Amino acid sequence: MxxxxxxxxxxxxxxxxxxxxxxxxxxxxxxxxxxxxxxxxxxxxxxxxxxxxxxxxxxxxxxxxxxxxxxxxxxxxxxxxxxxxxxxxxxxxxxxxxxxxxxxxxxxxxxALAFTPDRLAVVKGGPATRRAYFDRVLARTLPARADVPTAYAAALGQRNAALRRVAAGVSDASALEPWTNQVVALAEQLVEARMRVLELLAPAFAERAGELGLESASLGYDADPPSRTALDERLPRDLERGTTGLGPHLDEIRILAGDRDLRTYGSQGEQRMAVLSLLLAESEVLADQVGVPxxxxxxxxxxxxxxxxxxxxxxxxxxxxxxxxxxxxxxxxxxxxxxxxxxxxxxxxxx
CATH class of the missing domain: 3.40.50.300 (P-loop containing nucleotide triphosphate hydrolases)
Incomplete structure (x- = not known):
C-alpha cells in the first residue's frame, strides 16, 4: 500500500x-x-x-x-x-x-490481518469464539474449502428446525433424513478442514510464540465428526431439546503452552503473546501460499x-x-x- x-x-x-x-x-x-x-x-x-x-x-x-x-x-x-x-x-x-x-x-x-486488544477473546473467550476465529483463518488459508463452515451451519440450522417441527407434531420424522445426511457429510469435511488449518499454523505458531517467551506453544483439536449412527442414537434427546447435540459446532480448539490451557491457566500477557503469534503464523502461511505477505x-x-x-x-x-x-x-x-x-x-x- x-x-x-x-x-x-x-x-x-x-x-x-x-x-x-x-x-x-x-x-x-x-x-x-x-x-x-x-x-x-x-x-x-x-x-x-x-x-x-x-x-x-x-x-x-x-x-x-x-x-x-x-x-x-x-x-x-x-x-x-x-x-x-x-x-x-x-x-x-x-x-x-x-x-x-x-x-x-x-x-x-x-x-489484511488485524490485531486489536479485544482479539484476546480468541484465547480467553469461550469455545464458540475460537471456532469462529479458526473458521475465518480456514477461509483465508484454504480458499477452496472456504464455504464449508457456512454450508455446515446452514445444514445444521435446517436440521434443528426440522427437529422442532417433528417434536411439535407438525412434520414427520422422515423430514429429518436429508438434513441429517448433510450434517454428517459436512461435519466430516469441516473437521478435516479445521485439522488441516491447525497443521498449517502449528509450526510457525510454536516458533513465533517461543521467540516471545511462550514456550512449548501448541494447538489442540481432538475432534471426531459425528456418525449417522451416533446422531440416530441421540435423536430422542435432540427432539426434546430442539437442537443437534453432536457435531463440530460444539468442538473445542485449545491453545496451549506445554500442558496448560491458556484460556484457564494463562496470564493476560501470555494470552496476548498467543494471539500475536497466531497472527504472525497466519501471515507466514499466507505469504508462502500466494508469494506476498x-x-x-x-x-x-x-x-x-x-x-x-x-x-x-x-x-x-x-x-x-x-x-x-x-x-x-x-x-x-x-x-x-x-x-x-x-x-x-x-x-x-x-x-
Missing part, C-alpha cells in the same frame, strides 16, 4: 496519506483517531470494519457517505481498492476500477509486553512486509520505523 484516501470515515473528514513500505508506527494520544485509521485501511482492503458489522457506524457523524481508497502494489502488480458506504444505498466496492459483487470477493484478492494492522499490540518482547515483536514485524502499528508514543517501539505518523483529531502528519 502506498497511498490512502479517506473521506468522511469516522474521525476523518478528508485525508490523503502516503505510506512507506515496511513498519509504519502510528502515534497519538488516546482518542486521537489511531484506531480509526487502521479501521479505515481495513475497510478499504477487506470491505468491512474490524470493530463493527454496522456499516452506518463507519460513516462520519453528520455525513451521508464515506469513502476509503488504497492504492499500491501486490508483488509487482499495481492495485487499487475502493469501498464506498452510504447511509442510503448498498455498499459499493471497486477493484482496479471494476465493480466487485461482494466484500468476500475483495478479501479473496487482498489479504498480507498487510498487518496492529492496534495497541505493544502494551503489556516488556522491552525484550517488544523488540522481538518489532524485529519480526519489520521483516513481515507492510505493517501499521499504533501506540501512544514513539518510545513504545524499540527500533526506528520506516515511517512515523502522528495523529491529531482529524489529521495525520509525518513525525
Amino acid at each position: 502506498e497511498q490512502v484516501a479517506l473521506r468522511d470515515v469516522r474521525s476523518y473528514p478528508r485525508l490523503e496519506l502516503e505510506l512507506e513500505a515496511g513498519l509504519v508506527l502510528v502515534t497519538g494520544r488516546n482518542g486521537a483517531g489511531k484506531t480509526n485509521l487502521l479501521e479505515a485501511v481495513h475497510l478499504a482492503t477487506q470491505g468491512l470494519s474490524f470493530r463493527t458489522r454496522q456499516d452506518g457506524q463507519i460513516v462520519r457523524r453528520g455525513a451521508e457517505e464515506a469513502l476509503a481508497r488504497v492504492s499500491g502494489s501486490r508483488g509487482a502488480v499495481a492495485v487499487e481498492s475502493e469501498v464506498r458506504i452510504s447511509t442510503r444505498e448498498p455498499k459499493r466496492i471497486r477493484w482496479n476500477g471494476a465493480a466487485l459483487a461482494s466484500a468476500e470477493e475483495l478479501r479473496s484478492r487482498l489479504h 498480507p498487510l498487518l494492522l496492529l492496534d495497541d499490540a505493544l502494551s503489556e509486553l516488556d522491552a525484550d518482547r517488544r523488540r522481538v515483536l518489532s524485529d519480526r514485524l519489520g521483516a513481515s512486509g507492510q505493517t501499521l502499528v499504533t501506540a501512544t508514543g514513539a518510545e513504545a517501539l524499540p527500533l526506528a520505523p520506516a515511517q512515523l505518523l502522528v495523529v491529531t483529531p482529524g489529521s495525520i502528519e509525518s513525525g
